[in-house]
Amino acid sequence: MEMLIKVLHNYYYMAAILLFVIGMHTMLTHSNLIKKVIAMNIMDTSVFLLFVAVGYTYGGQAPIVQQGKEVIYINPLPSSLMLTGIVVAISITAYALSLIVKIYRYYGTVDYDEICLIRSQE
């Protein structure tokens, strides 16, 4: 029971891990290359969510200093680092999609199983 309460209290961590597992599973098992790239993005986003959730405090405000006031701030470091993470994820996605375009030109399909079939017949 105590465990369950803990889990419910930290539901955003659970959501992030669930998304991560969904992304990883889809990425490794689906044969459609576009779906693999989408799953890669889900996986990366889940980690970003986790980081942002780590930095959040209940009732916190944006970390801007106001004279003469004691305010609870959220931790800005994870959020700002995740901006870098998003840029990295975008560049990987762009590169992966451009590879898929080239692969489609050569094989005429974006399905990995069909590509393997074509290659085995050569």
Added chain:
Amino acid sequence: MGLAQHFPALIIAILLGIAFLSPILYRWARKTSAPALITALSLSLVMGIVLLIQVHQGGTFYYHMGGWPPPFGVEFKVDFLRVYMLLVVLAVSLWIMVYALKDLEHELKTEMLGWYYSLYALLVGSMAGIALTNDLFNLFVLMEICAISACAIISIKEDRACLEASFKYLILSAMGTGCFLLGVAMLYMVTGQFNYDLVNEALPAAVEQYPNNMFAASSLFIVAFGTKAALFPLHVWLPDAHASAPSPSSAMLSGVVIKIYAFALFIMFYQLFPRPLLDSIPLNEIVLWLSTAGIMFGSIFAMVQVDLKKMLAYSSIGQIGYVFLGIGLDDTIALTGGFYHLLVHALMKSMLFMVAGVIIYSTGIRQIKQLAGVGQVLPLTMIAFTVGAASMIGIPGTGGLISKWYLALGALEVGRPFFVVIILASSLLNAVYYMPIIVNAFMHQETFEHEAKPVPRQMLVTLVIGVLAVIFFGVAPGPTLTLLENAIALLF
């Protein structure tokens, strides 16, 4: 000190800068782009040597990016081990680039060369960063740069096998970095730091409260670095990627790129996780058995290959196992052997891929069967192959023997002679698949029936340098081993 104290940052700045300039130079001043890249690589190598001298004189030191001390800024740490890794990366990549300048002309379209130089400089710069950085998030960014540029130097060839292989590599290494970032999140949650030393200080207190985070993070790190360094069950991307790439890229990927991740995993284990915690989880044991499986299966898979480059790629899976074996045995002597193997394998495997490149350049042959009698037309090349293969097997006088010797001594030191048997068995397996090629190349009775183009002198000179280096590190291992022993003594 003056400028010299900024060398850790300058090495990376120069390489990333030349990555930016290369396509521009290639577009408007074509003759200068290759010399500019070689100059940048040599300059960073010289700076690396200066760093080694600095560490030798003044001990370990830290470099704060932009003058911001941690926990605010990114920190670089310069100690013996990191400088050693840095020098291996820079020296081997300079050597491969000298070879690549000739080889790439026939493997790539001419207008792509400038882009190749750019990607190559990015790859080397990011690896130099991974060797020096002392910050988890910085490591993540550098790993992503390294992953994209490593995939791109495969797919730049643009034939169908390359594209498919580099896509597979990209997906699996994206999975690796995803796992790594999740692991970092696990550690950041409980420690609130990214700097290795500060995480290391904060972990013991944090683990008492949240033990599961540490377990999750360590297993995620094994998956992340294992995927990228082709630790046994996670190696599936390697054979296709390394075999289909242009030969200089294969040499770079097999020789250096997989090693840097093994090094990063080592740093995680020995500098990030506090020692008592590491002893409480059997992490080393996991790495040990996976590497053992890799050593055996890599060699067994290599035996059944018909394509020369694919055989070399499978052999890499076995050989990276030795580096992990050093980490797994968790002993100073074994670690010395593992890190020595990292250098020797970088040299010999790069050289073997260069030999494969020369054979493809000259005769266009990739199949092992057709190589019979190739020694008649390419004698120097096949002598280089013989030396490389001898070092793989571990014949006295080559570097391969020294590292295997130290690994075996380390295994005996911790009282596990089983791993000595594994090392011996895998040496025999190496002999089984390398020897027939050598014997066929030189002893074949009939004349070689394929046409052979003359090989440019520049390519042969790089091979000769490789032969000399492999023999040098087999005959005079003393200084390097002393350096490594000093480096590893700092960690225990």
